[in-house]
Amino acid sequence: xxxxxxxxxxxxxxxxxxxxxxxxxxxxxxxxxxxxxxxxxxxxxxxxxxxxxxxxxxxxxxxxxxxxxxxxxxxxxxxxxxxxxxxxxxxxxxxxxxxxxxxxxxxxxxxxx
Amino acid sequence: xxxxxxxxxxxxxxxxxxxxxxxxxxxxxxxxxxxxxxxxxxxxxxxxxxxxxxxxxxxxxxxxxxxxxxxxxxxxxxxxxxxxxxxxxxxxxxxxxxxxxxxxxxxxxxxxx
DNA sequence: CCAGTTCGCAACTCACGGGTTGCAGGTGAA
DNA sequence: TTCACCTGCAACCCGTGAGTTGCGAACTGG
Numbered sequence: 001x002x003x004x005x006x007x008x009x010x011x012x013x014x015x016x017x018x019x020x021x022x023x024x025x026x027x028x029x030x031x032x033x034x035x036x037x038x039x040x041x042x043x044x045x046x047x048x049x050x051x052x053x054x055x056x057x058x059x060x061x062x063x064x065x066x067x068x069x070x071x072x073x074x075x076x077x078x079x080x081x082x083x084x085x086x087x088x089x090x091x092x093x094x095x096x097x098x099x100x101x102x103x104x105x106x107x108x109x110x111x112x113x
Numbered sequence: 114x115x116x117x118x119x120x121x122x123x124x125x126x127x128x129x130x131x132x133x134x135x136x137x138x139x140x141x142x143x144x145x146x147x148x149x150x151x152x153x154x155x156x157x158x159x160x161x162x163x164x165x166x167x168x169x170x171x172x173x174x175x176x177x178x179x180x181x182x183x184x185x186x187x188x189x190x191x192x193x194x195x196x197x198x199x200x201x202x203x204x205x206x207x208x209x210x211x212x213x214x215x216x217x218x219x220x221x222x223x224x225x226x
Numbered sequence: 227c228c229a230g231t232t233c234g235c236a237a238c239t240c241a242c243g244g245g246t247t248g249c250a251g252g253t254g255a256a
Numbered sequence: 257t258t259c260a261c262c263t264g265c266a267a268c269c270c271g272t273g274a275g276t277t278g279c280g281a282a283c284t285g286g
Binding site for chain 4: 227228229230231232233234235236237238239240241242243244245246247248249250251252253254255256
């Protein structure tokens with residue numbers, strides 16, 4: 001469990017950037033219809049190309065999917081990988097809690113100071 | 114909910130690096146006694162100073178705590194902020210699911226629950 | 227006291243990723 | 257058809273952060 005699984009790793013790498021986090025939330029807020037890069041760029045102060053790059057990173061991590069509608073490329077949220085990353089986070093915390101419990105038990109019969 | 118809360122943001126920024134993820138897991142695996150930077154560096158192929166920097170980043174995010182024991186500086190896992198990040202991840206997925214549910218309801222009114 | 231660790235600070239290098247700009251190619255609508 | 261719009265590709269700039277190295281200070285044990 002030392003190293004997170006590949007899927008979770010990719011998600012955490014992708015979400016390591018603040019712009020990407022906000023972008024992911026925006027795509028999610030766009031609902032099932034999704035959002036285009038130009039739409040997202042209009043509401044922000046960065047160029048469309050920068051948004052496209054971020055969306056490609058999110059897509060590589062499996063967090064967004066792209067579909068061509070007419071001449072538009074609409075991105076929609078793909079929430080499944082989020083669960084993997086979340087699971088790893090909680091697993092680290094859970095392992096810690098388990099260790100604490102074992103420690104408490106072992107020290108209970110040997111009072112130190 | 115568009116922007117993740119500051120605490121979760123800091124955690125995700127810190128965990129955006131693979132070395133830091135592995136380091137966090139190692140510190141967690143060290144248990145309540147914690148681990149020193151030199152110990153962690155001995156098992157890895159990077160310098161002690163690099164490890165120290167990573168631990169400082171993790172500490173800034175509240176993910177590890179430092180305590181001086183003799184002349185050693187031992188780092189231990191601080192699992193609380195992990196929950197914040199995990200909560201944000203699941204909240205994004207949950208918001209998506211809610212939107213899907215509302216969409217399904219509005220498109221087909223006669224669907225049984 | 228002296229030697230051996232171990233830590234912390236600071237300066238430095240360097241690759242990488244976020245961002246921009248320019249341009250060509252399709253595609254929908256008038 | 258023609259025009260306007262949206263997209264994709266490529267080249268480029270530049271800041272930042274990951275990593276190294278060197279050194280002085282502080283603590284520990286013989």
